[in-house]
Amino acid sequence: MAKSQTSHETQDQLHAFLDALHSGAFDEIRRMLRGMSPAEVARLIESTPLRARNLLWQLIDKEDEGEVLQYVNEELAAHFLRHRNTEDIVSLVEGFDTDDFADLLQELPKTVMRQVLDSLDDQNRYRIETILGYPEDTAGGLMDTDIITIRPDISLDVVLRYLRRHESLPDTTDNLHVVNRTGQFVGILPLTKLLIKDPGMSVREAMNTDAKAIPASTPAREVAQTFEREDLVTAPVVDDNGVLLGRITIDDVVDVILEGADHSLMSMAGMDEDEDTFAPVWKTTRRRAVWLGINLLTAFLASYMIGLFEGTLEKVVALAVLMPIVASMGGIAGNQTLTLVIRGMALGHVGSANVRWLISKEMAVGFLNGILWSAVVGTIATLWFNDIMLGAVLATAMIINLLIAAMAGASLPMLLDKMGIDPALSGGVILTTVTDVVGFCSFLGLATLYYT
Amino acid sequence: MAKSQTSHETQDQLHAFLDALHSGAFDEIRRMLRGMSPAEVARLIESTPLRARNLLWQLIDKEDEGEVLQYVNEELAAHFLRHRNTEDIVSLVEGFDTDDFADLLQELPKTVMRQVLDSLDDQNRYRIETILGYPEDTAGGLMDTDIITIRPDISLDVVLRYLRRHESLPDTTDNLHVVNRTGQFVGILPLTKLLIKDPGMSVREAMNTDAKAIPASTPAREVAQTFEREDLVTAPVVDDNGVLLGRITIDDVVDVILEGADHSLMSMAGMDEDEDTFAPVWKTTRRRAVWLGINLLTAFLASYMIGLFEGTLEKVVALAVLMPIVASMGGIAGNQTLTLVIRGMALGHVGSANVRWLISKEMAVGFLNGILWSAVVGTIATLWFNDIMLGAVLATAMIINLLIAAMAGASLPMLLDKMGIDPALSGGVILTTVTDVVGFCSFLGLATLYYT
Known part of the structure; x- marks a missing residue:
């Protein structure tokens, strides 16, 4: 009776493998690989950097290759098959469900895909081609055509x-x-x-x-x-x-669910669900650079807004000390609302029928929390700089920003979705831009009214 | 042949229901509910605010109640059962799988739970009690004991x-x-x-x-x-x-997977997966207030750091204009690394065996992106304020902060996990504290060295 494996055991295994790899003990690795289930080998491969991956793949017994291939992600499977001939490929993917077979085919170069299809018998080719006739992210692309x-x-x-x-x-x-x-x-x-x-x-x-x-x-x-x-x-x-x-x-549906959840999580940090933790530095740098550039634009916009109030800042330097608080609290509160609405949309709980209700609810929450925390913040600022007007300005700006943050957080996802833009990816940046601009402008603007 | 329902249709349905509710057309609602599957009715109920939920529940035909109850979340199911007597409860949950039955029982008051258990026959009571003997979040708590x-x-x-x-x-x-x-x-x-x-x-x-x-x-x-x-x-x-x-x-495993994904997503915004989008304003306000309070502490810490450089800020007000850029870029970059590592840990790809490798990789990525974007930022700042030293200080501070952000983002999750703290919940706050403090201090500190 095989016991299921914990992630702790996987990490221990990984330690052992990396040690063996470094010392070139290939026979020992082969022996270890033979003792693991194909799914475990697949996960091990996915948990190592590219060079180790290729090496591990070569150390798998020939007759186990097909089984392991079924459990690694398609991109990686296609990578491993890149230099194999058609005959090899066909024999390796023989045991695949028709849907997994079709997914893998789509990752291969067009000519290779054609050759593989041509080498199948009529029934199997027809089954695979039926699936290939539908986009990968539809029921037709997910289905298995081998049924009774x-x-x-x-x-x-x-x-x-x-x-x-x-x-x-x-x-x-x-x-x-x-x-x-x-x-x-x-x-x-x-x-x-x-x-x-x-x-x-x-x-x-x-x-x-x-x-x-x-x-x-x-x-x-x-x-x-x-x-x-x-x-x-x-x-x-x-x-x-x-x-x-x-x-x-359901096993294919679980993959869809996982990818969807992964997509929300990763998008909100400006990455996508295909992001490979073990990709080379250069590839990762390029992917991340774009996101940082976009965020830099919004950071400069905030700076520009602050720059408009240079005169006031020169007079009252305490404003520079306190101004990040308003922007940061707005960002945090707005991000909570945004996350909640994006999740609700993914679950199908939130849509046009209840978004108005949700916006008013979130604004009410923002207002109440604004009252609470602006009282705290206002009092601290008053005592710190011994200036009650400074406290009042800070408190007022914070209430304004929390209200705007709630409104933006609740309405942005639906709005972006209607425009065909992924809310999980762009919602956060746009929200932060709003809360930064409103935060700095309301605080420094009110201060300018009072101090000049 | 029933067709599966799209989320769009659900929203249309929701519109129709809310309209009918507002106009008190209860007979029409009853008719509409009869035309839906139990799972659809359950989702409809979960997509409405509390008052509408109670009303909808009362409008369901008595003989359909048990089926609908199987599909709503346990908390809500327990809420609906609160005022029912033991006999009623037993007959309603008759059709439940043993594991769902056990989950629901645990949401009920202890005395009610005991009464329900006592009213079961020996075999069923034994089956349920076996499950209750294990924590809900273990294999024993998930299992169904009705097997052949x-x-x-x-x-x-x-x-x-x-x-x-x-x-x-x-x-x-x-x-x-x-x-x-x-x-x-x-x-x-x-x-x-x-x-x-x-x-x-x-x-x-x-x-x-x-x-x-x-x-x-x-x-x-x-x-x-x-x-x-x-x-x-x-x-x-x-x-x-x-x-x-x-x-x-697998249907119970899908719930675990969804809750896990939901947990990561929601925790990173300081909420938990039980957060109910349709909870009353007051309850939501209280839950969110705590998170805002924690973040306020870190915002004040940042302000305190800025306050240390008041003298420098008074001399060069341009520093106040530019300082949010360094902190914000550090936060964005660090958050990407943090998300990636938290996801990797959840998937079992990242652990003690490869975290060192990952930290160096992320720091390399941070350094390269630091070089790239600090050149851009430095040039813009130089031109904007006509001060090359200001540009140099800004660029240097940004490289420093991106390096620290990568290191913190990659190492925090494992560190927190070892300390028994949930990285998804607290990782973001701690990371932002680090990138804010390092961002403001490095920028204003370097500026102080140069300008005074």
Whole structure:
């Protein structure tokens, strides 16, 4: 009985591997790799820098390569296959589910992809090409076309005998798919029903007709939401005419969910979910440089705003000391609202129907917190610089900025989404620009009114 | 054939519901609710403010309540059950999986929980109590104890006849669990094998023995990692002696994955994954106030640092105009590194074995980007204020801050994790404190050296 592995064990393993790599103990590495499951080897490879990755890949036993390949991400799998010939590639991806096969093909150069497709038998080529006909991020791109279909008018007994003729059934087969004469989906027959119902019963009588079929053009994100909401394990996929094309299994949906979550998290820091922690320095530097440049623009905009009040700053240097507080509190509060709304949109909880309500709620929260913390900040500033007007100006500016931050944080995501801009990526920068500009201008502006 | 629902349709539905609620058209709402699946009704309820939620819940047909309850989150389900008597509760949760039942029970008051347990029959009470014996966030807390077990020495034919005696099999049953005389787990028999293998074969011959059993004490996060890595749909759970206790199904793992992703995203904005977008203003204000207060402390620390250089600021007011740039760029760059490392740790890619390597890589990236952008910033500042030394001071401070930001961003998460502090929650605040303090001090400090 194999035990599942903890991340702690993985780190220990990684230590051992890196040590062995450095000392060139390749035979020991081979031995260690043989003791691990393909999924574990894949994760190990993904947790090392590029050079070690190539080396590890070469140390895997030839007959295990295909299995390991199934568990590494497609980009990396394509990288490992780059210098292999068509025959090699076909034999390596033989054990892949049709959907994973199609995903990997799309990462390969067009000519190689063509050669691989041409070398498949008709049935398999047709199955793969059906998937390739749909964008990768739709139900059609996610589906597996290797499924078992039956007709409604036969008896369960016939189904049982039909199944016995198979060498094996596709992985995670939980349902048989019932289709009519023209191939249209009419229902599913769960194996659990097939096993307990009277064998004399017809498929039509035993099948579930309330199973949801997902149109092939449905975006992957919506597929994931449906799976989550309905607690599905597999779901049939149909074309526009209701013809059954394949099925989606939950392991691929989990990948979509993970990528989606990853996307929100990474985008909010100006990266994308493909960001490879172990990419070379130069590649990473280039990717990050763009984001820093964009943020530099907003930083200069803030500086420009401050520059407008140089006269006031010269007179009252305490303003320079206190001004970051207003901007920073606005940024923090606005970012909370922004994150909440982006998450709500991803979960499908927040949309045009309740965004108005949400904006007023967030502004009310911002106002109440503004009252609370501006009282604290105002008092401290008054005591620190012995100037009650300075405290009053600071407090007022902070209330203004927290209100604007709540409004911007709650309304920006929907607004950007309508304009076709990813809120997770650009929301934070725009929000910070707003809270910086409003923060500095309200504080220094009010101060200018009073002190000059 | 029901079609799956898009989030757009949900928003339209929500519009219609809120309109109907406002105009008191309750009969129409009842009619609309009847036309939706339980999961859709649950999502609708979760997408409305508290008052509307209670109203909607009351408008659901009595016989549908139990089904809807299965799909709303536990906190809300417990809220709806608060004023029901034991009998009502038991009949409502009848259709629940044992694990969901146990989760819900834990949200109810202790006395109610005891009464509900006492009203169950012996077998069900034993099943639920087994789950309750483990913390909610472990494999034992996640598992479902309603499983089918068989012995290895019988033939497949006997298994088939045994199954036929069942009225129904548990949802998503994909494997039968094989146990020895003392109840220890020895393997699984997939239904797909049962259906195609020779009925005369024994279970022992047909079963898979390489299936991984998960110890009941395994943390939920590790269970999720194992499911992801191995593309599992279900997995058996065993106690310390290898005795089979139940099985974990992927729908519960998806919830763990979503909560984990949600946790990272929300924590980084100082909220937690239980944050309810539709909570009352007052409750939200209180939760957010704490976070703003913590950030205010760091803002004051930055102000205090700036205050140390009041003399220099009085002399050269341009410093006040430019100083936010250094702090802000450091914060942005550091936050990228921090996010990357937190994600890597969650995925199990980053740990003690490669953190040193990662710190040097991130510092190299920070240095290169520092060179690039400090040249830009330095040039602009020189031209703007016609002061080459000001440009040089600004550029130098920025390189310093980007280096420190990379180092802090890469090392903080592991450090905090070792101290038992959640890096996603506190990493950002600490990082910003570091980049603010280093940013202002290096810039104003260098300026003080030069200008005084």
